[in-house]
Amino acid sequence: MSDDRTATIALLGCGGFIGSHLLERILDATDYRVEGIDLSSRKIAAFLGRKRLTFHTMNVHDVAAMRPVIERCGTVISLAALCNPYLYTHTPIDVIESNFVKIYPLVQACSESGCRLIHFSTSEVYGRTLTGAIDGADPRHVPVSHLLDETATPLLLGPIAAQRWCYASAKQLLERAVFAYGFERGLEYTIVRPFNFIGPRMDFIPGIDGEGVPRVLACFMDALLHDTSIRLVDGGTNRRCFTAIRDAVDAVMLILERRHASRQRIFNIGNPANETTIAALASRMIDLYRELRPEAAGRNFSVEPVTSREFYGEGYEDSDRRVPAVGAIAGALGWTPKIGLVDALRSAMEGFIREYGMKCRKVTGAFRDIVRETV
Ligand code: NAD
Numbered sequence: 001m002s003d004d005r006t007a008t009i010a011l012l013g014c015g016g017f018i019g020s021h022l023l024e025r026i027l028d029a030t031d032y033r034v035e036g037i038d039l040s041s042r043k044i045a046a047f048l049g050r051k052r053l054t055f056h057t058m059n060v061h062d063v064a065a066m067r068p069v070i071e072r073c074g075t076v077i078s079l080a081a082l083c084n085p086y087l088y089t090h091t092p093i094d095v096i097e098s099n100f101v102k103i104y105p106l107v108q109a110c111s112e113s114g115c116r117l118i119h120f121s122t123s124e125v126y127g128r129t130l131t132g133a134i135d136g137a138d139p140r141h142v143p144v145s146h147l148l149d150e151t152a153t154p155l156l157l158g159p160i161a162a163q164r165w166c167y168a169s170a171k172q173l174l175e176r177a178v179f180a181y182g183f184e185r186g187l188e189y190t191i192v193r194p195f196n197f198i199g200p201r202m203d204f205i206p207g208i209d210g211e212g213v214p215r216v217l218a219c220f221m222d223a224l225l226h227d228t229s230i231r232l233v234d235g236g237t238n239r240r241c242f243t244a245i246r247d248a249v250d251a252v253m254l255i256l257e258r259r260h261a262s263r264q265r266i267f268n269i270g271n272p273a274n275e276t277t278i279a280a281l282a283s284r285m286i287d288l289y290r291e292l293r294p295e296a297a298g299r300n301f302s303v304e305p306v307t308s309r310e311f312y313g314e315g316y317e318d319s320d321r322r323v324p325a326v327g328a329i330a331g332a333l334g335w336t337p338k339i340g341l342v343d344a345l346r347s348a349m350e351g352f353i354r355e356y357g358m359k360c361r362k363v364t365g366a367f368r369d370i371v372r373e374t375v
């Protein structure tokens with residue numbers, strides 16, 4: 001492989017939440033050239049002038065257009081996907097196509113052109129815990145199944161009619177395809193299973209720069225910024241481990257740099273110390289919001305339970321718990337997460353307030369009176 005090719009990375013989905021942070025770090029901290037691909041450059045406008053970035057507004061499903069890009073690169077980092085749970089129960093065909101059918105040809109192209117592939121899967125491939133899947137199970141009598149290990153934990157997904165799992169199934173099958181291409185054709189790969197990364201530039205605020213229902217952090221920020229109710233799906237009893245995007249990018253950079261140690265590996269990237277129920281997440285975010293926006297200090301924020309059927313429609317099931325075992329990546333690359341939940345939340349919320357604070361400014365009492373007088 002030519003030196004030029006080895007020194008060039010194709011970043012598919014570079015305009016998204018993770019992609020934009022990864023792009024920034026690669027440009028700032030390495031000498032790599034980047035061929036960035038996305039349908040939109042809105043979140044990376046600040047980087048478009050950088051000399052070592054060539055951005056293409058392109059659909060990664062257009063393999064004929066993608067192939068020459070891949071053949072100019074030594075490494076492909078594959079992030080492009082539909083990965084928003086509201087879509088899993090509303091447009092499952094798009095979700096299956098985006099996460100398997102139309103991304104599978106890229107795996108073939110990487111294999112045929114001798115490209116290294118770093119592929120972003122998801123913690124959702126683990127599905128539900130044994131305890132969560134056995135109605136009324138007494139956790140004392142069910143083996144510990146919430147600590148999710150890349151090589152030991154079974155993948156436990158819900159029935160076909162629970163369409164929420166179409167994303168996890170598509171991601172799982174693509175993992176199996178990548179593994180098979182490594183096994184039969186010698187494709188060099190690393191598979192990443194992210195656990196709820198959070199940070200600035202995540203998702204969107206409905207009605208401002210996107211439509212539909214974003215992931216939980218943006219949902220809760222939407223409610224805080226607009227002073228509407230935070231809604232807890234099924235009471236917010238399910239749990240997640242949230243990972244600061246800065247910690248996550250550190251891990252991916254190690255995967256990029258430590259090629260041999262990452263070869264043919266699957267790595268969880270997450271922070272087991274940052275587990276919280278969604279209900280407790282809402283409380284923490286309300287407290288932090290009051291701290292970050294003193295004018296909201298006296299405000300009472302409402303929190304209300306909703307059923308998953310009301311919120312997501314038919315076919316939703318949830319992951320009850322997802323605690324990443326991180327021994328594999330610690331042992332191979334020496335990475336351990338460092339940023340606690342409150343600091344990760346603070347950084348993400350500051351990003352939302354910077355981006356949307358003025359756009360969502362509530363018409364305060366005084367200003368409303370002036371408007372009334374002048375109308
Ligand atoms: P995101 O939605 O912010 O970014 C995805 C990007 O891919 C978007 O910019 C989108 O425009 C682009 N994209 C989608 N389809 C495309 C196509 N056909 N052609 C070109 N571009 C396309 O999502 P994210 O949170 O940055 O996630 C990135 C990857 O990581 C996804 O594969 C996702 O499944 C995975 N992941 C993310 C998390 C997380 O915590 N954010 C957790 C688990 C897995």
Ligand code: UGA
Nearest residue numbers: 083085122123124194195196215216219231232233238278
């Ligand atoms: C997400 C998405 O599937 C993917 O981005 C990613 O693959 C996966 O995280 C991951 O980290 O691997 P999930 O965590 O279920 O999955 O998505 P969120 O929308 O962030 O929901 C988290 C929890 O909050 C769920 O229990 C959901 O029901 C709940 N929720 C969400 C609420 O209670 N209220 C809301 O307004 C939104």
